[in-house]
Amino acid sequence: MKKDTKENTVLKYVFIPIAYSTFAIKMNEKIEWKILPEKQTIGKYLCQKAEGSYGGRIWNAWFTSEVPISDGPYIFSGLPGLIIKITDDQGDYDFELVQIKDFKWKELYPAKYQKLISWEDFQKIQTDFYNNPLSTLKKGDILNEDASGTLSEANHRDVKESIRKNIRSKNNPIELNYKVDFKTN
Incomplete structure (x- = not known):
């Protein structure tokens, strides 16, 4: 979040895991x-x-x-x-x-964002990530380790559902009017 009280603007920074990038949304709601x-x-x-x-x-x-x-x-x-x-x-x-x-004000951690996006863009990105959270991974990128330390390939379907369940459980944004209602399949 970055507030500019002189310009009366607020940017909300959002991290998008699927793109490993930070974007900004201009907050316009008064x-x-x-x-x-x-x-x-x-x-x-x-x-x-x-x-x-x-x-x-x-x-x-x-x-x-x-x-x-x-x-x-x-x-x-x-x-x-x-x-x-x-x-x-x-x-x-x-x-x-x-x-x-x-x-004296200074930015301790100046945020760098890839680009300014709209709420609609953000909702689409969230939905795309929810529908396919493993899209950037290749077969064999996710491994399980058993008690003896042996590695084996994880079941992508189980990992995908675990990620989706986690997303649903934490889906309580401040901006309810832009909340994405994620469906279970």
Whole structure:
């Protein structure tokens, strides 16, 4: 993820295993916040609650105007103060401020991406990988080792289904509106 607050742009970096490449998706969805009257203290900050919709989820944010930065974790921004805590309504995601430090910004790990892609491109790449996760491998590339250390060729059908099962079990993206519903065969 790369935020440019001056340009008001956010790029989400995604790694595609089948291509062993990182791509970027420009995040364009704007969050319409509804500021609510509820207040509470989180850590040392007096916070106010706001509700917004992003990625097919409803988000509850707690922000403080004591830190006059209109930003927060991930793509979340646009409130009159720093977002201290934000959770989705399903309880799947929970971000909370741990520390504020004064530092000069530099990219610690500047991400390099192969190209800018759309959500539709990303969904197609995900679907292609799910349908054929072993497409870049040749027969004999996947080996099993038994208890005695003897190597034998793995059953590709079993390996493929194991990978697909793993993909399905972790298929809970922040952006539910772009979620690919992977089918079992």
